[in-house]
Amino acid sequence: MKALRQRRIGVLERRTCTLNPGTTRPVKAILCTRFGTADDLVLTDIAEPVAGPGEVVTTVKAIGLNFYDTLIVAGRYQKQPPFPFSPGGEYAGVVESVGKGVSGFAAGDHVIGYVSYGAARERMAAPADKLIKFEGNLEFERAAALTIIYGTAMHGLRDRAALKRGETLAVLGAAGGVGLAAVELGKHMGARVIACASTDEKCAFARAHGADETVNYTTEDLRDALKRLGGERGIDVVFDPVGDRYSEPALRAIAWGGRHLVVGFAAGEIPKLPLNLTLLKGCAVVGVYFGDWVRREPKIYHDTIVELARLAADGKLSCHVDHAYSLAEFPQALKSLTERRAMGKVIVRP
Numbered sequence: 001m002k003a004l005r006q007r008r009i010g011v012l013e014r015r016t017c018t019l020n021p022g023t024t025r026p027v028k029a030i031l032c033t034r035f036g037t038a039d040d041l042v043l044t045d046i047a048e049p050v051a052g053p054g055e056v057v058t059t060v061k062a063i064g065l066n067f068y069d070t071l072i073v074a075g076r077y078q079k080q081p082p083f084p085f086s087p088g089g090e091y092a093g094v095v096e097s098v099g100k101g102v103s104g105f106a107a108g109d110h111v112i113g114y115v116s117y118g119a120a121r122e123r124m125a126a127p128a129d130k131l132i133k134f135e136g137n138l139e140f141e142r143a144a145a146l147t148i149i150y151g152t153a154m155h156g157l158r159d160r161a162a163l164k165r166g167e168t169l170a171v172l173g174a175a176g177g178v179g180l181a182a183v184e185l186g187k188h189m190g191a192r193v194i195a196c197a198s199t200d201e202k203c204a205f206a207r208a209h210g211a212d213e214t215v216n217y218t219t220e221d222l223r224d225a226l227k228r229l230g231g232e233r234g235i236d237v238v239f240d241p242v243g244d245r246y247s248e249p250a251l252r253a254i255a256w257g258g259r260h261l262v263v264g265f266a267a268g269e270i271p272k273l274p275l276n277l278t279l280l281k282g283c284a285v286v287g288v289y290f291g292d293w294v295r296r297e298p299k300i301y302h303d304t305i306v307e308l309a310r311l312a313a314d315g316k317l318s319c320h321v322d323h324a325y326s327l328a329e330f331p332q333a334l335k336s337l338t339e340r341r342a343m344g345k346v347i348v349r350p
Contacts, residue, residue, distance in 0.1 A: 028350065029121035030330045031084045035075030038331035038338070041087075049125035051099035057125045058093040058111060062144035062324070063348040066090070066177065067241075067266050070338045072117055079291075081117050087334075088119030088348070092134075092143035102128045109133050110140075112305065114147045116291060120330060122350040132302060134309040142312055142319035145177070145345035148290060150308045150317060151301065152263060153181035156239060156288040157189060159300075161259040165190030167236035170226055170253070172246055173266055174211065175202035175343045182239040183211050184317050191237070194229050196222065196250075198340070205343050209318060222246060226253035234258060234281075247271040251285070258283040266340065320344030 026045040034040060051057045069087045071077040095109040105111070111131040118124060134143055157163040169186040173179040174195035186193045187210040195206030196215040203214035215225040226235055226249070234255030240247055244267030251260050251273060262285060265271075278285060294301045311317045322342040325333040327350045336342045 027122045028327055029086050030088070030327060031086055032073050033084045036073065038070075038073065038334035041073065041331055041334075043328055043330070046121065049123055051097045051102070051125055053100045054102060054127055054129075055099040055125045056102060056105050056111070056128050056131055057096045057098075057123060058091070058113060058131070059096050059123050060091045060093040060119060060121060060350050061140035062092050063088045063119045063350070064090040064092075064144040064146075064148065065333055065337060065346040065348060066148050067264060067337050069117075070334055073334065079116070086118045086120040087330075088121075089116050090114050090144060090147040091119040091124075092140045096123065098128070099125075104128070105131065105133070110136050110138075110143070112143050112147055112309065114151075114294065114305075120327070120348065122327070129298070132305050132309070134306075135313055138309055138313040141321050141324055141347050141349070143309065144347055145319040145321055146308055146312055146317075147305055149178040149181040149345065150185065150312075150319070151294075151304060152178050152288060152290040153185045153239070154304055154308060155290060155293050156261045156263060157182065157185055157237070159293075160286045160288050161237045161239075161261055163189050163191055163237055166192070168192045168194065168230055168233070168255075169237045169239060170194045170196060170215075170230075170235045170250060171206075171211075171239045172196045172217075172242040172250060173240075174206040174214075176241065176266065176340070177342070177345045178241050178263060179239070180206065180209055180318075180320060180344055182241075183209055186239075187211075188311070188316060194226065194235070196226075196246075202343060209320070217246060221249070223249035223252045226250060230255065237261065239263060241265075242267045243271050244269040245271070248273055248277075251277050251281075251283070254281050254283050256282050260285045261288050262286065263288045318344070321347050323347070324349050326350075 169191040195211035238260045241263035243265030322344040324347040
């Protein structure tokens with residue numbers, strides 16, 4: 001019965017792909033056919049992709065997973081793709097072929113792709129404007145760990161918070177993928193960084209990646225700790241991908257004119273913040289939405305990723321990989337995110 005179900009899913013997926021006449025190479029893919037958990041995902045064969053007009057086919061070498069992948073699979077993300085679909089919003093690989101009208105890419109190029117979803121497969125076709133070339137001295141796994149978390153952190157700290165050298169930055173969830181990226185980029189931008197995490201091990205991990213101070217918000221009151229470390233001035237910028245019960249205490253420790261960056265809600269609940277705090281603090285609560293920024297500011301996004309890839313290749317950003325899983329282990333990889341066990345980035349290698 002299981003084999004029959006997998007064959008049926010393969011047929012459904014072929015309806016969304018263009019068959020390549022004369023080839024018989026199957027492509028392994030992870031498919032989501034209904035909203036649920038990681039255990040509801042299926043590993044199966046799909047038709048080989050062909051580069052249509054304006055498209056590039058890439059051999060996928062590494063897929064970067066993010067917390068929002070767990071939401072897409074569960075049907076709780078703000079944008080829901082049609083079934084069947086593959087999760088995985090970013091990847092790195094080698095160009096295999098290009099379609100009509102594509103310039104700037106050739107077979108053998110190393111590329112980073114950001115596609116929102118669809119990357120959990122061995123080969124895929126994507127619009128050329130979703131790809132960015134990078135130099136071969138950056139490993140595929142680290143390249144796949146770059147786009148979303150470092151792009152989000154850079155967009156948040158640079159564009160939304162206008163973080164200045166010498167300011168104090170508090171990062172919640174500092175050992176997670178985007179949190180660690182904010183720690184590293186905050187230090188690169190000259191800030192004093194306070195890393196906040198849920199265990200001593202995670203705090204030590206963040207300190208090893210550049211944090212100046214740490215707060216274990218499981219054993220210490222977050223507001224009190226940030227008030228103590230922020231001193232008389234307070235915290236200039238809060239980078240908050242966690243939400244839940246941690247957002248309000250962080251906001252209460254913010255400086256006059258501070259900026260609280262709303263990045264995500266990894267702890268589960270979307271908090272309700274008392275608006276009187278923004279009045280009393282003269283502060284701003286600012287949203288950071290990476291996906292729409294990419295869509296609205298494609299040139300700035302492209303230049304940002306090129307800059308981040310250069311920094312990573314030069315060893316100035318770690319792009320730390322917590323663990324690299326095989327495609328068949330995709331459910332386990334996703335669970336490491338939902339259970340908040342990962343420190344740094346979770347990668348899947350097809």
